[in-house]
Amino acid sequence: MKTVHHRTCHLCEANCGIIIEADGRQILSIRGDPDNALSRGHICPKAVALQDLQDDPDRLRHPVRRTGDSWEKISWERAFAEIGERTREILARDPASTALYRGNPLAHHYGNTLSVGHLRAALKTRNIFSAATMDQMPNLVVNHEMLGHAALFAVPDIDRTQTMIVIGANPMVSNGSLWTVPDFRTRIRALRQRGGQLVTIDPRRTETAAVADRHLFIRPATDAWFLVALLKTLFGHPACPSPASYVHGLDRFRALIEPFRVENCTQICGVPEADIAWLADRLLSGPAALYGRLGTSVQAFGTLSAWLIALVNIVAGQYDREGGLMFGAPAIDYASGSGGSSGRWLSRVRGLPEVMGETPVATLADEIVSPGPGQIAALFLLAGNPVRSIPNGRRLEAALRKLDLLVSVDIYRNETSRLAHYILPSVGPLERDHYSLLTLPLAVRNFAMYSPPMFEPPADGLLDWQIIRGLASAITGDPISAKAPPELLDDLLRSGPYALSIEQLSAHPSGIDLGGNRPGRLPERLRTPGKTLECAPERFCAALTPLAAHKADAAEGELLLIGRRHVRSNNSWMANSRRLVKGPPRCTALIHPLDAAGVGLTDGAEVEIVSRVGAVRVPAEISNDIMPGVISLPHGWGHQLAGVALGVAADLDGASANDLTDDMVVDPLSGNAVFSGVPVRINSCRPH
Ligand SMILES: Nc1nc2c(c(=O)[nH]1)N[C@H]1C(S)=C(S)[C@@H](COP(=O)(O)OP(=O)(O)OC[C@H]3O[C@@H](n4cnc5c(=O)[nH]c(N)nc54)[C@H](O)[C@@H]3O)O[C@H]1N2
Ligand SMILES: Nc1nc2c(c(=O)[nH]1)N[C@H]1C(S)=C(S)[C@@H](COP(=O)(O)OP(=O)(O)OC[C@H]3O[C@@H](n4cnc5c(=O)[nH]c(N)nc54)[C@H](O)[C@@H]3O)O[C@H]1N2
Numbered sequence: 001m002k003t004v005h006h007r008t009c010h011l012c013e014a015n016c017g018i019i020i021e022a023d024g025r026q027i028l029s030i031r032g033d034p035d036n037a038l039s040r041g042h043i044c045p046k047a048v049a050l051q052d053l054q055d056d057p058d059r060l061r062h063p064v065r066r067t068g069d070s071w072e073k074i075s076w077e078r079a080f081a082e083i084g085e086r087t088r089e090i091l092a093r094d095p096a097s098t099a100l101y102r103g104n105p106l107a108h109h110y111g112n113t114l115s116v117g118h119l120r121a122a123l124k125t126r127n128i129f130s131a132a133t134m135d136q137m138p139n140l141v142v143n144h145e146m147l148g149h150a151a152l153f154a155v156p157d158i159d160r161t162q163t164m165i166v167i168g169a170n171p172m173v174s175n176g177s178l179w180t181v182p183d184f185r186t187r188i189r190a191l192r193q194r195g196g197q198l199v200t201i202d203p204r205r206t207e208t209a210a211v212a213d214r215h216l217f218i219r220p221a222t223d224a225w226f227l228v229a230l231l232k233t234l235f236g237h238p239a240c241p242s243p244a245s246y247v248h249g250l251d252r253f254r255a256l257i258e259p260f261r262v263e264n265c266t267q268i269c270g271v272p273e274a275d276i277a278w279l280a281d282r283l284l285s286g287p288a289a290l291y292g293r294l295g296t297s298v299q300a301f302g303t304l305s306a307w308l309i310a311l312v313n314i315v316a317g318q319y320d321r322e323g324g325l326m327f328g329a330p331a332i333d334y335a336s337g338s339g340g341s342s343g344r345w346l347s348r349v350r351g352l353p354e355v356m357g358e359t360p361v362a363t364l365a366d367e368i369v370s371p372g373p374g375q376i377a378a379l380f381l382l383a384g385n386p387v388r389s390i391p392n393g394r395r396l397e398a399a400l401r402k403l404d405l406l407v408s409v410d411i412y413r414n415e416t417s418r419l420a421h422y423i424l425p426s427v428g429p430l431e432r433d434h435y436s437l438l439t440l441p442l443a444v445r446n447f448a449m450y451s452p453p454m455f456e457p458p459a460d461g462l463l464d465w466q467i468i469r470g471l472a473s474a475i476t477g478d479p480i481s482a483k484a485p486p487e488l489l490d491d492l493l494r495s496g497p498y499a500l501s502i503e504q505l506s507a508h509p510s511g512i513d514l515g516g517n518r519p520g521r522l523p524e525r526l527r528t529p530g531k532t533l534e535c536a537p538e539r540f541c542a543a544l545t546p547l548a549a550h551k552a553d554a555a556e557g558e559l560l561l562i563g564r565r566h567v568r569s570n571n572s573w574m575a576n577s578r579r580l581v582k583g584p585p586r587c588t589a590l591i592h593p594l595d596a597a598g599v600g601l602t603d604g605a606e607v608e609i610v611s612r613v614g615a616v617r618v619p620a621e622i623s624n625d626i627m628p629g630v631i632s633l634p635h636g637w638g639h640q641l642a643g644v645a646l647g648v649a650a651d652l653d654g655a656s657a658n659d660l661t662d663d664m665v666v667d668p669l670s671g672n673a674v675f676s677g678v679p680v681r682i683n684s685c686r687p688h
């Protein structure tokens with residue numbers, strides 16, 4: 001019998017509404033839902049690949065245990081009992097020797113967010129690692145220090161702005177990040193139709209640049225200097241507005257950037273002064289928004305860049321303004337309660353400060369291999385593939401092999417989980433319910449939607465949150481008495497500003513539109529003690545000052561490595577869908593013709609890329625779309641390893657960008673990993 005199901009696609013932050021037609025458990029079609037007020041019919045190819053995930057014969061359907069190189073199926077009862085016992089033994093030896101790693105997909109189910117605290121409490125560990133410290137920690141630190149809450153995000157009002165400036169992000173491909181903005185293309189088309197402009201600032205002429213009015217090249221990891229130059233230009237502009245009364249510390253900041261010379265900044269970043277003046281004019285001539293993301297976050301100046309981006313918007317008078325940036329009024333507002341923390345303790349081996357209760361992932365390997373009290377002996381990986389996602393993945397791989405217990409809650413046996421002693425898989429993607437707890441507050445409209453499970457899960461199937469709670473109670477020996485996530489979600493909806501409920505949302509299969517964002521939420525929305533917007537946090541000021549003396553430099557023969565994403569990729573883990581990986585090889589190095597000529601490299605030939613930590617070989621793609629001196633390699637590739645059980649992906653060529661990135665370099669203010677601006681050299685691999 002044919003059935004029709006409305007869902008939110010949970011594969012990225014865009015929250016696209018999809019309609020799936022099925023006959024029994026066979027999927028007939030997946031398309032965008034035109035009645036979804038947020039995504040308005042948009043989907044990307046990954047939504048269609050949901051059926052590949054659901055049906056993938058390689059997706060694990062029961063717990064497995066490894067002995068040596070062989071894997072055997074075991075029952076949930078046995079898995080929980082054995083893991084509980086081994087963990088208790090390890091805790092008895094050293095109560096500080098366990099760790100938890102939260103991967104990216106974990107954040108895409110509300111039940112996990114509402115359950116992971118149980119496992120943390122059971123392990124009583126400070127060793128909490130997550131994808132946040134290789135993605136967005138700079139942004140969280142900036143929100144915390146400036147706005148008083150790490151999860152309080154200013155949302156660019158793309159639908160009403162006249163100037164949209166995107167720096168270090170590629171939303172045409174990524175569909176937004178820390179900004180829920182499905183269907184970027186149509187929104188940009190509308191912007192241009194009303195006479196507005198899109199500007200991109202990136203070391204690569206990206207897919208987003210292709211739909212922009214202007215593209216400006218910028219040298220990797222020099223955004224801080226570019227932004228200082230832009231701020232100086234804004235301050236000196238006759239149209240620069242006076243700040244709102246709740247804005248604090250702007251005079252101090254202005255004095256701080258006095259020693260920077262615009263000319264020196266432009267030499268460092270490569271953006272001409274005339275273009276900076278033009279941007280300042282645009283920012284002051286009407287509603288405008290500057291949005292920065294991964295490229296500006298995953299670099300050594302990540303926190304400074306995120307801070308300066310916020311300041312550009314504030315100085316230009318674009319905060320809390322229609323067409324500028326506003327604060328959402330979501331159905332569930334989690335930017336309340338404790339606002340965040342940093343520096344409460346230092347990591348054991350490298351002394352990296354705690355940040356938002358976490359230890360930076362860049363030091364995970366150190367914590368596993370360095371002997372002494374607190375050395376990690378047991379690690380629980382929740383939906384993560386750190387061998388592919390963490391800088392210096394090879395070093396981490398060697399470290400993981402030393403663990404007494406590695407438990408991977410994962411749906412595949414891949415580059416990381418193949419090293420685990422146990423893999424615990426959750427049910428299929430269409431066998432669970434969905435509500436986007438973490439990403440709806442960052443949406444361009446206020447919107448709420450609940451998706452019930454589409455298929456019955458198998459009788460012995462568990463959702464991730466059930467596995468997480470199962471582990472917690474196996475370790476402590478006590479059952480979890482807290483309410484289950486659906487009940488908690490219902491409570492949160494009911495106590496929210498719209499007093500919604502799961503029942504009410506279920507009656508609206510395409511979701512409920514709660515209206516566009518509105519200005520006038522400041523200073524009320526701020527969570528700083530005096531409801532001030534703090535523009536000159538002490539730590540940030542101290543870190544910025546030395547940059548004034550910096551000079552443009554480039555070592556001879558050195559290139560700066562950056563990453564890139566493809567619309568048919570999802571970090572390291574969706575390459576087992578044939579429809580997503582078909583076509584020409586995608587793990588190629590983009591190199592400018594001048595740099596290629598320097599080493600006698602021809603298009604399509606193999607290039608060796610060498611960094612401090614390692615070397616990889618991939619085909620070269622010579623292109624004018626990349627700045628001279630820059631080389632771009634996507635991450636997440638390299639599936640052809642012993643023990644990986646991915647029938648499609650294991651046949652693909654490609655190498656891991658994180659065999660090049662350096663775990664010893666972090667953004668000092670947030671501990672975030674560095675993927676942008678990694679110094680490398682290249683050699684042409686001529687056939688012998
Ligand atoms: N060089 C470089 N490195 C990067 C980046 C970069 O741009 N360049 N990007 C960084 C960023 S932004 C991020 S967020 C991180 C991501 O880093 P990670 O979170 O460590 O890795 P992912 O590649 O997202 O892998 C997700 C894992 O979860 C599993 N999985 C998928 N769905 C589910 C599910 O429903 N349940 C469970 N239990 N498991 C599931 C997959 O099989 C996979 O093993 O990578 C970072 N690494
Ligand atoms: N199709 C697809 N979509 C995804 C993902 C995916 O893997 N595939 N991953 C998801 C995840 S986890 C995340 S976090 C988001 C990320 O989404 P985005 O923030 O849009 O990240 P990227 O697409 O990596 O784009 C980063 C851009 O920064 C540029 N860049 C690199 N270094 C610098 C620099 O130093 N300065 C400046 N100004 N630019 C620089 C790069 O050239 C690139 O164009 O995407 C999400 N969506």
Ligand code: SF4
Nearest residue numbers: 009012015016044047
């Ligand atoms: S952009 Fe693609 S992956 Fe992201 S929610 Fe929409 S359909 Fe899913």
Ligand SMILES: [Mo]
Nearest residue numbers: 104131134135
């Ligand atoms: Mo991410």
